[in-house]
Amino acid sequence: MIHGKFYFDSHGFPRAEYSPPFQPLGWYLEQDVQGSTETCDEVLAICYDVMNGEKNDWEGGGNAHTVSIVGNRVTIENEFAETDQVLVISIEDFSSAVRSWKQLLQSVSQ
Numbered sequence: 001m002i003h004g005k006f007y008f009d010s011h012g013f014p015r016a017e018y019s020p021p022f023q024p025l026g027w028y029l030e031q032d033v034q035g036s037t038e039t040c041d042e043v044l045a046i047c048y049d050v051m052n053g054e055k056n057d058w059e060g061g062g063n064a065h066t067v068s069i070v071g072n073r074v075t076i077e078n079e080f081a082e083t084d085q086v087l088v089i090s091i092e093d094f095s096s097a098v099r100s101w102k103q104l105l106q107s108v109s110q
Contacts, residue, residue, distance in 0.1 A: 002093045006104040014104055016097070024065070024076045024087040025094070029101045032062030040102035043067075047074075047095040069094075 004026055005017040014035060016026035033039045049055040050069050057070040061079070068075040074094040078085035 001096065002089065004097060004100070006100055008104075008108070014101070016101060016104075022087060022089070024078055024085050025089065025097055027078065027085075028062070028065045028067065028076050029097065031064040032067075033098070033101060034063075035105055037102050037105050040098050040105070043098050044095055044102075047091055047098070051091055051095075 002018065002022050002025065004022070005015075007015055009015050014030065016029040018026045033043070046055070046058050046060075046069065050058060051072070057068070059066065059068045061067075064078060064080055066077045066079060068077075069091060072091045074089055074091050076087045076089075076094075
C-alpha cells in the first residue's frame with residue numbers, strides 16, 4: 001500500500017503529497033481530480049468496472065495527466081513534464097488514493 005499525506009494548505013487548496021517515486025499520483029489528484037467528488041466517483045466506478053471485468057481497459061486525459069488502466073495496473077503520465085513523469089501502480093493502490101482524496105474533500109463540507 002502506498003501512503004500519502006492529504007491536507008488543505010494555508011490557502012484552502014487540497015494537497016496530496018507522496019514520496020518518490022509516487023509523486024505523480026499526488027499531482028494527478030491535485031491537478032486533474034482537483035476538488036471534485038464527482039470525478040472521484042467516476043474514477044472509482046471505472047476502477048470497479050475494470051477490476052470486475054466489465055471493461056477490459058480504460059484511458060482518459062485530464063488537465064495535466066493521462067491515466068491508463070489495464071488489468072490491475074494503472075499508469076499515470078504527466079503530459080507537460082520536461083522529464084518523463086510516468087508512474088505504474090496497482091489498481092488497488094490507485095483506487096485507495098482516490099477514496100482517500102474523496103474523504104479529504106468531503107471533510108470540508110461536514
